Amino acid sequence: xxxxxxxxxxxxxxxxxxxxxxxxxxxxxxxxxxxxxxxxxxxxxxxxxxxxxxxxxxxxxxxxxxxxxxxxxxxxxxxxxxxxxxxxxxxxxxxxxxxxxxxxxxxxxxxxxx
Amino acid sequence: xxxxxxxxxxxxxxxxxxxxxxxxxxxxxxxxxxxxxxxxxxxxxxxxxxxxxxxxxxxxxxxxxxxxxxxxxxxxxxxxxxxxxxxxxxxxxxxxxxxxxxxxxxxxxxx
Numbered sequence: 001x002x003x004x005x006x007x008x009x010x011x012x013x014x015x016x017x018x019x020x021x022x023x024x025x026x027x028x029x030x031x032x033x034x035x036x037x038x039x040x041x042x043x044x045x046x047x048x049x050x051x052x053x054x055x056x057x058x059x060x061x062x063x064x065x066x067x068x069x070x071x072x073x074x075x076x077x078x079x080x081x082x083x084x085x086x087x088x089x090x091x092x093x094x095x096x097x098x099x100x101x102x103x104x105x106x107x108x109x110x111x112x113x114x
Numbered sequence: 115x116x117x118x119x120x121x122x123x124x125x126x127x128x129x130x131x132x133x134x135x136x137x138x139x140x141x142x143x144x145x146x147x148x149x150x151x152x153x154x155x156x157x158x159x160x161x162x163x164x165x166x167x168x169x170x171x172x173x174x175x176x177x178x179x180x181x182x183x184x185x186x187x188x189x190x191x192x193x194x195x196x197x198x199x200x201x202x203x204x205x206x207x208x209x210x211x212x213x214x215x216x217x218x219x220x221x222x223x224x225x
Contacts, residue, residue: 107156
């Protein structure tokens with residue numbers, strides 16, 4: 001059974017640019033959540049989608065956005081990149097939004113903003 | 115404001131030792147407390163989880179102890195092995211809502 005797939009694995013962008021990250025959840029999983037991981041802040045919740053609808057949103061500026069497609073694949077977009085956006089972006093999927101069995105995380109996309 | 119506070123930040127133990135990682139929370143509405151293990155270059159992987167109606171849960175060499183009145187929970191790793199060297203995160207959530215993660219504990223098990 002394939003796990004959560006995130007692409008690309010690594011990305012280098014310049015300040016002011018925008019970036020789109022992709023996440024393919026485990027087959028059959030309908031909930032996809034996104035987290036930002038940095039050494040200082042740990043894992044911070046960005047947003048969660050279930051059946052193409054955003055259910056929850058974390059405390060991040062509007063430059064961070066996401067969407068989910070009918071096949072449950074999800075994308076997140078960061079516009080007008082700042083140096084502080086450099087982080088590991090993790091996607092996690094779950095069968096339902098109850099998270100009874102926890103998330104399954106992907107290996108992440110390492111974003112570096114220069 | 116950190117919803118879940120985790121300590122210590124790093125831990126070094128000898129093989130066979132029992133590392134203990136502690137977490138504390140304030141929100142009494144939290145009803146799900148998982149622990150995640152993360153190796154370099156990988157995403158966190160669910161290790162074990164507990165709900166507040168249980169005071170202890172064991173899965174293999176991993177044990178969660180939960181103290182509802184103190185709003186604290188901890189992870190114990192029995193007979194630790196070098197392969198357990200990783201970063202461990204505690205988390206808390208209200209069912210159906212986002213997870214709040216601790217800041218992580220880097221564990222090193224010396225052979």
